[in-house]
Amino acid sequence: MYQYDQFDHAMVAARNAEFKDQVERRLKGELSEDQFKPLRLMNGLYLQLHAYMLRIAVPYGVLSSRQMRTFAHIARTYDRDFGHFTTRQNIQFNWIKLADTPQILEDLAAVEMHAIQTSGNCIRNTTTDQFAGAAKDEIDDPRPFAELIRQWSTFHPEFTFLPRKFKIAITGATRDRAAIRVHDIGLQLTDKGFDVYVGGGMGRTPHLGHLIKSGLPGDKLLSYLEAALRVYNRYGRRDNIYKARIKILVSALGPQEYARQVEEEWATLDQAQIDAPHAEIARIKSFFPQPAYAEKPFDVASLERAKAADAGFARWVRNNTLAHRRDDHVSVTISLKPTGLPPGDASSAQMDAMADAADRFGYGELRVSHEQNVILPHVAKADLYELYRLLDQNGLSSANVGKITDMIACPGLDYCSLANARSIPLAQDISQRFADAELTDKIGDLQIKISGCINACGHHHVGHIGILGVDKQGEEFYQILLGGRADEQAALGVITGKGLSAEAVPGALERLIKLYLELRTDETERFIDTVGRLGREAFAGALHEPA
Amino acid sequence: MSLLNSSHAPQLVSDQGEVNVNGWTLLADDDALGVDQAVLSFGRAINELDGLNGRYGVRVAPGDDVRKLAPFLSKVALIEVAFPGYRDGRGYSTARILRQDLGFDGELRAVGDVLRDQLFWMMRCGFNSFLLKDADPAGAIRHARSLYTHAYQSAADGLKPVWALRHPA
Ligand code: HEM
Ligand code: SF4
Numbered sequence: 001m002y003q004y005d006q007f008d009h010a011m012v013a014a015r016n017a018e019f020k021d022q023v024e025r026r027l028k029g030e031l032s033e034d035q036f037k038p039l040r041l042m043n044g045l046y047l048q049l050h051a052y053m054l055r056i057a058v059p060y061g062v063l064s065s066r067q068m069r070t071f072a073h074i075a076r077t078y079d080r081d082f083g084h085f086t087t088r089q090n091i092q093f094n095w096i097k098l099a100d101t102p103q104i105l106e107d108l109a110a111v112e113m114h115a116i117q118t119s120g121n122c123i124r125n126t127t128t129d130q131f132a133g134a135a136k137d138e139i140d141d142p143r144p145f146a147e148l149i150r151q152w153s154t155f156h157p158e159f160t161f162l163p164r165k166f167k168i169a170i171t172g173a174t175r176d177r178a179a180i181r182v183h184d185i186g187l188q189l190t191d192k193g194f195d196v197y198v199g200g201g202m203g204r205t206p207h208l209g210h211l212i213k214s215g216l217p218g219d220k221l222l223s224y225l226e227a228a229l230r231v232y233n234r235y236g237r238r239d240n241i242y243k244a245r246i247k248i249l250v251s252a253l254g255p256q257e258y259a260r261q262v263e264e265e266w267a268t269l270d271q272a273q274i275d276a277p278h279a280e281i282a283r284i285k286s287f288f289p290q291p292a293y294a295e296k297p298f299d300v301a302s303l304e305r306a307k308a309a310d311a312g313f314a315r316w317v318r319n320n321t322l323a324h325r326r327d328d329h330v331s332v333t334i335s336l337k338p339t340g341l342p343p344g345d346a347s348s349a350q351m352d353a354m355a356d357a358a359d360r361f362g363y364g365e366l367r368v369s370h371e372q373n374v375i376l377p378h379v380a381k382a383d384l385y386e387l388y389r390l391l392d393q394n395g396l397s398s399a400n401v402g403k404i405t406d407m408i409a410c411p412g413l414d415y416c417s418l419a420n421a422r423s424i425p426l427a428q429d430i431s432q433r434f435a436d437a438e439l440t441d442k443i444g445d446l447q448i449k450i451s452g453c454i455n456a457c458g459h460h461h462v463g464h465i466g467i468l469g470v471d472k473q474g475e476e477f478y479q480i481l482l483g484g485r486a487d488e489q490a491a492l493g494v495i496t497g498k499g500l501s502a503e504a505v506p507g508a509l510e511r512l513i514k515l516y517l518e519l520r521t522d523e524t525e526r527f528i529d530t531v532g533r534l535g536r537e538a539f540a541g542a543l544h545e546p547a
Numbered sequence: 548m549s550l551l552n553s554s555h556a557p558q559l560v561s562d563q564g565e566v567n568v569n570g571w572t573l574l575a576d577d578d579a580l581g582v583d584q585a586v587l588s589f590g591r592a593i594n595e596l597d598g599l600n601g602r603y604g605v606r607v608a609p610g611d612d613v614r615k616l617a618p619f620l621s622k623v624a625l626i627e628v629a630f631p632g633y634r635d636g637r638g639y640s641t642a643r644i645l646r647q648d649l650g651f652d653g654e655l656r657a658v659g660d661v662l663r664d665q666l667f668w669m670m671r672c673g674f675n676s677f678l679l680k681d682a683d684p685a686g687a688i689r690h691a692r693s694l695y696t697h698a699y700q701s702a703a704d705g706l707k708p709v710w711a712l713r714h715p716a
Contacts, residue, residue, distance in 0.1 A: 007709045007713070152699060155668075157639060157671035157672050157702050158639045161636025238635055269647075269648075276708075279713075
């Protein structure tokens with residue numbers, strides 16, 4: 001993975017020194033909360049309902065075991081012994097004391113991490129495919145370009161006060177696991193350069209991104225992004241924060257006109273000053289080699305024996321592993337969705353265990369996925385059973401990846417001041433309702449995504465089943481959306497049926513699933529495909545109790 | 548951005564930390580042109596500069612397309628870029644276009660909600676003077692200049708991006 005040089009270190013150290021000074025002034029009362037707020041937000045420090053929350057950037061979701069151990073240390077020392085992995089491939093600590101933040105940032109800097117640009121109207125952490133560099137269907141590795149974007153966007157002087165936050169996602173595989181069409185800019189790396197999608201987003205007015213350029217060479221990426229951001233910075237709406245995202249500008253202008261303006265701006269730029277030279281791209285690429293693969297003799301028969309002897313293991317292998325570019329390896333997803341616990345949470349002991357697992361079986365490397373799970377991208381098949389047992393001893397062996405209980409949920413009313421409704425307890429109820437492994441497997445691939453309000457932090461627009469918390473005369477209600485998807489066939493879900501109370505949701509889902517199981521052609525037809533074939537109207541009735 | 552010291556009256560300070568008296572006067576659109584060092588509104592500038600002699604100041608609002616000034620820049624000595632609120636970042640693009648696309652080399656001044664925490668970004672985008680709301684304008688400039696020794700990207704201040712230092716030509 002990327003390693004800081006003297007310049008990267010100096011940049012983070014300078015910011016930390018500045019913020020340390022600001023925290024001290026705040027603690028001494030020289031700064032009021034009003035004055036301090038914009039400063040702390042530049043450093044990922046939010047004030048939530050009950051306490052400060054610190055959001056730490058995990059650049060494009062890539063993490064070393066050493067960095068994971070630092071998260072464990074932060075959870076243990078400064079928080080309530082847990083942390084929360086987020087849909088933005090980052091981690092958040094929910095119970096932070098202001099006075100501790102300079103020390104936390106120093107601890108992070110020691111392992112080349114920071115909280116810079118994890119909030120505010122700037123270019124946020126670039127997200128990518130959690131299986132980058134490992135997946136069999138990869139065309140090119142997106143991580144070096146994500147790092148290139150990280151550096152270019154860090155403290156970009158022109159784009160620190162954009163109309164609204166700006167999120168870039170990038171994938172290099174044929175299957176889109178980075179949800180690029182619902183990001184402000186989505187980049188698809190192909191063998192002919194980048195396809196650039198612009199104007200996707202969720203929130204209260206969801207849009208899918210439009211293709212505005214194909215075949216953009218990697219060595220022209222930064223100047224093209226600079227032009228795209230400049231057009232947005234100049235013409236994006238600033239009169240109404242709900243209309244300030246680039247999606248609104250692109251749909252007002254039309255994607256073609258927006259693209260034309262970008263080309264025009266691009267032509268005015270001194271591109272040679274903006275685009276890093278080949279030598280720099282090569283330098284960054286050199287940090288992302290394939291691991292020094294262990295040649296472990298792998299014997300299919302012994303794996304099959306272990307599976308036959310341990311049904312839990314067999315299920316875990318089936319659901320939590322993905323084909324690797326090498327036949328003797330797989331990528332393993334560690335599900336952070338055990339029955340009845342908040343999606344994405346991990347204790348300090350679990351973080352340490354994941355770091356140990358990475359060191360012993362995964363070449364020291366981990367990833368965070370936007371589905372709020374943790375990934376070991378490279379695991380020798382010969383090690384699978386030992387890895388499974390280590391994870392199992394630490395409550396990390398849930399075998400539900402991609403299944404109905406592998407939900408995304410935003411923090412909701414338990415933490416968030418904008419929430420209409422709770423998300424986490426509802427996710428817990430649903431996971432309890434579908435705790436039966438056999439049933440879960442029978443249902444197959446199904447993504448439920450829950451947001452506690454229209455801001456859509458929980459991606460409800462692109463859940464196969466989306467759940468949206470709304471406030472109806474002071475009561476929490478939930479609307480159900482059907483038909484959304486975040487992959488290469490991205491689509492927005494549509495609200496189906498009337499709002500439901502929290503108690504009614506799990507039952508409604510049960511009826512919905514029962515109907516799906518009756519209607520599907522066979523077990524290879526996934527829920528989303530059946531909804532696609534029959535239309536969501538066919539399912540609307542099931543959401544409500546028969547009168 | 549912080550609202551630090553925003554109660555202070557604005558003082559004119561250069562990017563070198565020199566505090567100066569502001570000799571320029573912003574004219575209303577119906578004011579006569581007779582004064583020395585007159586600052587014209589953007590609309591007036593693009594309508595009238597063609598027929599004028601001498602050198603003027605121009606006030607650019609966030610929504611103004613500064614490229615329309617291109618034909619008249621030889622008559623412009625000062626451009627004031629307005630920041631009605633610190634969150635409105637359009638002026639940063641305006642400044643870079645002026646410096647890097649149009650080649651404007653006169654005084655480029657940030658006015659309005661200009662606070663010490665913005666100076667670093669403003670200087671990188673090519674501003675070289677500020678009507679700054681701060682008790683210690685010279686100190687604020689010094690502080691902004693001392694924050695970062697390197698930058699990841701090139702902008703209008705001539706600082707070489709880190710990649711150029713990593714790969715000297
Ligand atoms: C707890 C306090 C939080 C608040 C107050 C908050 C606020 C918001 C708001 C206002 C939006 C809408 C932005 C827009 O449409 O312009 C939004 C969108 C979003 N937020 Fe949050 N959020 C919170 C937590 C989170 C968490 C924990 C995550 C996961 C890392 C997250 C990820 C997202 C995502 C993915 C979107 C939607 C995608 C987009 O259009 O940008 N948020 N958030
Ligand atoms: S979706 Fe709404 S409730 Fe959930 S975290 Fe975002 S702002 Fe808060």
